[in-house]
Amino acid sequence: MRRRIRRDGLSRPSLPVGRRRLKEEDVAKYVMLAPLLVLLAALIAYPLVQLFVIAYDGGSVSSHLGRISADGSFWNSARVTLLFVVMSVALELLIGTALAIMVSDIRSTLLKAILLLPMMAAPAAVGLIWRIIFQPMFGVLNTVMGLLGLPPLGWLADPDLALLSVVIVDVWQWTPFVYLILLSGLQSLPKDPFEAAVIDGASRWQVIRHVTLPLLRPAIYLAVLFRTLDAFKALDKFVTLTNGGPGNATEVLSLYIYKVSFRFLDLGYGALLAIAAALIVIVFAQVYGRAFR
Amino acid sequence: MRKLIRPAILTFMVILILFPVLWIILTSFKFPRDVYTNNLLFTPTLSNYRQLFSGNSDFMRNMLNSFVVATCSTLFGLAAAAPAAYSVSRFKFPYNLGRIVLGFLLFTRIIFPIALAIPFYQLINILNVYDNIFALMAVHATINVPFAVWMFKSAFDAFPMNIEEAAKIDGCTVTGLLARIVLPMVAPTLAAAGIFMFILSWNDYLFAAVISATEKSMTMPVALAGFVQENIVRWGQMSAAATVVIIPVFIVASLIQEQLVKGFAMDSSK
Numbered sequence: 001m002r003r004r005i006r007r008d009g010l011s012r013p014s015l016p017v018g019r020r021r022l023k024e025e026d027v028a029k030y031v032m033l034a035p036l037l038v039l040l041a042a043l044i045a046y047p048l049v050q051l052f053v054i055a056y057d058g059g060s061v062s063s064h065l066g067r068i069s070a071d072g073s074f075w076n077s078a079r080v081t082l083l084f085v086v087m088s089v090a091l092e093l094l095i096g097t098a099l100a101i102m103v104s105d106i107r108s109t110l111l112k113a114i115l116l117l118p119m120m121a122a123p124a125a126v127g128l129i130w131r132i133i134f135q136p137m138f139g140v141l142n143t144v145m146g147l148l149g150l151p152p153l154g155w156l157a158d159p160d161l162a163l164l165s166v167v168i169v170d171v172w173q174w175t176p177f178v179y180l181i182l183l184s185g186l187q188s189l190p191k192d193p194f195e196a197a198v199i200d201g202a203s204r205w206q207v208i209r210h211v212t213l214p215l216l217r218p219a220i221y222l223a224v225l226f227r228t229l230d231a232f233k234a235l236d237k238f239v240t241l242t243n244g245g246p247g248n249a250t251e252v253l254s255l256y257i258y259k260v261s262f263r264f265l266d267l268g269y270g271a272l273l274a275i276a277a278a279l280i281v282i283v284f285a286q287v288y289g290r291a292f293r
Numbered sequence: 294m295r296k297l298i299r300p301a302i303l304t305f306m307v308i309l310i311l312f313p314v315l316w317i318i319l320t321s322f323k324f325p326r327d328v329y330t331n332n333l334l335f336t337p338t339l340s341n342y343r344q345l346f347s348g349n350s351d352f353m354r355n356m357l358n359s360f361v362v363a364t365c366s367t368l369f370g371l372a373a374a375a376p377a378a379y380s381v382s383r384f385k386f387p388y389n390l391g392r393i394v395l396g397f398l399l400f401t402r403i404i405f406p407i408a409l410a411i412p413f414y415q416l417i418n419i420l421n422v423y424d425n426i427f428a429l430m431a432v433h434a435t436i437n438v439p440f441a442v443w444m445f446k447s448a449f450d451a452f453p454m455n456i457e458e459a460a461k462i463d464g465c466t467v468t469g470l471l472a473r474i475v476l477p478m479v480a481p482t483l484a485a486a487g488i489f490m491f492i493l494s495w496n497d498y499l500f501a502a503v504i505s506a507t508e509k510s511m512t513m514p515v516a517l518a519g520f521v522q523e524n525i526v527r528w529g530q531m532s533a534a535a536t537v538v539i540i541p542v543f544i545v546a547s548l549i550q551e552q553l554v555k556g557f558a559m560d561s562s563k
Contacts, residue, residue: 028380028468029467031376032471033380033381035377036373037377039373040394040397040398040438043413043436044404047413050412054415099302102299103299111307114310115310117543117546120546121539121543122514122517124514128517128520128521128534128535133313133316138330176310226402229402236518239518239521240517240521254406254407257411258407271412277407278404278408285403
């Protein structure tokens, strides 16, 4: 084959041309990559290094550790964050998986478009929307509950209920994300195991339990991983919904670090807390990864 | 009976999703007295919108800032992302540089935005670009570029190489190849990545809040947060402002939903 083409003399570029092209490619590939590298180096890598410098300038290691261990607000925010992440991701996974399995053969684009809406809305705006709905005096949620004969609740104003209320908002915004990931996971699964299970006389529930869920494991892992990382970082929603209140019942890590850094302008301590928060996420991710394996 | 369960659940879900959005739109057309009752029958008014965009309100300026920042940061971001993704997708680099860059982009998803906001704040004060929309543009372009690179990379990976090979044999240069053959073929990705970056920038609160101080550079999400910090909350105007922020995004997102889903998952489809 190759020999015949050569004899035709069609695809045999002369040597100098080939060499010039090679050189040009070698330069071009770096030129194309350069703008991205400059952005990443200047506005991500350098600031990350700077974060450690700022934290270091804020005080010695031992004084830092003493300050963190004595900082009740920090540990409170770590506890609130973990509660928030676990509750919202668990609910999103539960509802998202159930929905994806229930409606896996529906490919309505209208449904998908509607599901996309909460994910696309600015979290700060989502916070405002739900603040109006949760309003204890005239909010529509308490009105609806009154019509159903239920007592009105304080929602965001009630310290025991405030975090759960924010979880509801997060579930509203992000369950569609879990649903969409799992739906695309479901649609890419092989058909044979399902047919085999049905031939063996498995009930619908048995198929879901022993075939669908195990096969869906990688998709579930990814959906939970992405949701967990993003839930840890959540900030905007908390600013417009509760601003951490009542008291510090909903003061998550991001919000506490934000307040320390930009309200009290203690950048050194804020930087230190940001590093500590990153460590918490890494530990959590490790535990999660182990549990999944 | 069983046949009814599924449509019932679906309908219930759609109502749950749409109700809060419809409610805020309704509220934005209410006089204050109607906000405090939950009557579905009320006299609609445009007064909230009129006040929001009146001369002594900064909201018009916030909206313009949001639009300019989102547009420019998207253009910068695309200009950096598309060539880089092509380069990483097509060429081999020494020391696995390509894979290191892609890995670093994934790593950026783990970083707390607040951990970047703190050094940004210092950097911005040193460079004396506080309260400057150009600083915000650069930050948004960088923060949102990882999504775009991953979207482009998977599009380039899926694109067959033989057309490019043919063009190369005909003597086409690499940059010429990108501009004349490859980019037109990945135009849908270009649009999706662009819209995706635009929405991320349009929605951002944290970086905008850290960089902007006055109406000169303040964007809409920061202005939204300002509403709840007032002593007497203007519910009607607040609803109108939230509506203005979310409705354009909804319209655009509905048009290109398939690609946006992929973008949200970044590389999770692999």
